[in-house]
Amino acid sequence: MNIHISDTPEQLGAAAAVQAADAIRRAITANGKARIVLSTGASQFGFFQAFIKEQLEWDKIEMFHLDEYVALPESHIASFRKYLKERFADLIPLGRAYYVNGEGDVAANIAALTEEIRKQPIDVALIGIGENSHIAFNDPPANFDTKEAYMVVDLDEACKRQQVGEGWFATVDDVPKQAITMTVHQIMQAKTIISCVPHKVKANAIKQTMDNDVTNTVPSTMLKTHADWTLYLDRESASMIDAAALKA
Template identity: 60%
Template sequence: MVDPRELGKEAARIATQSIRDAIERQGTARIVLSTGASQFETIEELIASDIDWTKVEMFHLDEYVGLSEQHPASFRKYLKERFTSKVSLKSVHFVDGEVDYLAKMAALSEELRKAPIDLALIGIGENAHIAFNDPPADFSTKEPFIVVNLDDACKSQQVREGWFPTLDDVPKQAISMSVHQIMQCKHIISSVPHKVKAEAIKKTLESDITPEIPATILKSHSQWSLVLETESAAYIK
């Protein structure tokens, strides 16, 4: 039986090789990290990998609008506690949804456009969202980051995972990397553990590409690595 820890090891192995290849090819690597309960093991294993982090530039995938960094559900807080405080990165670019967030989003978009992203760790939500691109996702916008409205299925997932006490406590909006921008990354790895993701994985793999199942777009990427474990793969024929 493959469990979440083994999944994390395999995803980190693939990610490590991708990062090393980028550093060998061009001297640096640019990566995007996602957050949430599904990424715990992958991030832990990645930290333990043999990577020259001083040559790695990290971008952040998404963040709630109006949420303080001190809130337990803040993705900036998540990444600072679980990743950036544990490795010596070349530079870090967080999504900040607090004061003047539109100006910050524009500045972050400009920074992102300076060079291609070599690797992105992109989870898949219970409603098959990627980043905070809930169904029906916008497949057409070319903006790197966009403000999105969160649907009830997405907000319910955040409550079940323990990030918020009730549905009403979940912010109504978030800043998210767009689907188009995610697809521009050279290599995408999706680490997807747990039984609650099994239906989303089944729909992703067995459906045509559609904004109603946002993760289906990943199947059109030339270098997409999907890493599952026994529970998340349970409904695949």
Template identity: 60%
Template sequence: MNVTILENARELGREAAKLCSRELQRCIEEQGGARLLLSTGASQFETLASLITKDIDWSKVEMFHLDEYVHLSQEHPASFRKYLKERFVDLLPVPLHRAHFVNGEGDLGQQIAALTSEIRKAPIDLALIGIGENAHIAFNDPPADFNTREAYMIVNLDDRCKQQQVGEGWFASLEEVPSQAITMTVHQILQSKMIVSCVPHKVKARAIKDMFTHGVTNQVPATILKTHPNYTLFIDEQSASEADRALLAATE
């Protein structure tokens, strides 16, 4: 596990994008293409904005994403499909080789089966995995299911997760947040060859503290990321503010 602490979200995004760019370029050079997994939310703004400026042959990149609300239209401001199209896919200088979006509308069983078939064709080379205010990864809220071997599943969202969505401005009230989502499972996330987490902002400070002060536990889902053999965590001074600096220094 590698930990890098930057001054603020902008610097974090810039440095994380450099690392991700190098890895994507390496994969393209060595194997002819790369499979990229993206997360969403306010914590990913700066990283994605910097990543799209990099000199990458995006026509050789296949993109997947982590999760989507159930029964939420793609036109809704909170839709993660909308987020990724507007903040990443549509801004690239050349189209991606392919983009696989999680669709929470229609026949959910069929949607999950199709995604599972695609993602299991080959490993994900690089996964950008955010960490929520309740330490969730994707929409695997505590207590997260560490045992399922499914690739995607339907989950119920807890109130703290819903409150984060309101706090970030995606919904006007807790009641407007959908109660369920389709999420990539913890098991499937861990199959990625390289995982990078970009976690800026003060609201994530408790989650980062809990990640470092607890052993691996499904009550703090992000703790499972510490077991991955190629994991890098980018945090800023604000998100690192409650963590024991000695613990952080031991992993830098």
């Protein structure tokens, strides 16, 4: 585990984008292409702003994303497909994009996505950490046992409140009850994991991640077992962890 602390979310995003781009270049040199996973949400704004400015062979990159609400149309402001297209995929000449689709035949959509993601390893995964310490939509207590790539989950109340707090929905009742999420197992298969976690609202989740051993009640603790995980914080999100944790 490596921890980097920046003064601002923008500096955090820029530093993470440089690392992600370097890892992608190495994958393209080695394999002729790179396969990446991207997360969404307000915490990722700084990363995307910097990432799309990186000089990369975008046409050699295949993108997967983490999660999507069940039965939410892409036209909705909270749709993660909409988010990724507007902030990333439509702005660069991306090779391929594989989106999580929560509409229509969800089981068939999951099966098709699973087939694609399992064809080859993921080189770089951008994995945020939620206010309730979730990774993707694996809310506590997360399923650490399944070997599926994606699954349908029920969203907990803390997760729903976060979505309202970030401005994606007007009320908790407006947040869909279910989502499709990449599983913890599938996330951990990535060769490199980078987590961008700015803002004061994430400080307790970071503290819980650092203070606890691996437990499904704090899903983000699983990331600490990965051989190549880098955690990017700003001063506010790092404000509740102690000096010993910063040197870990």
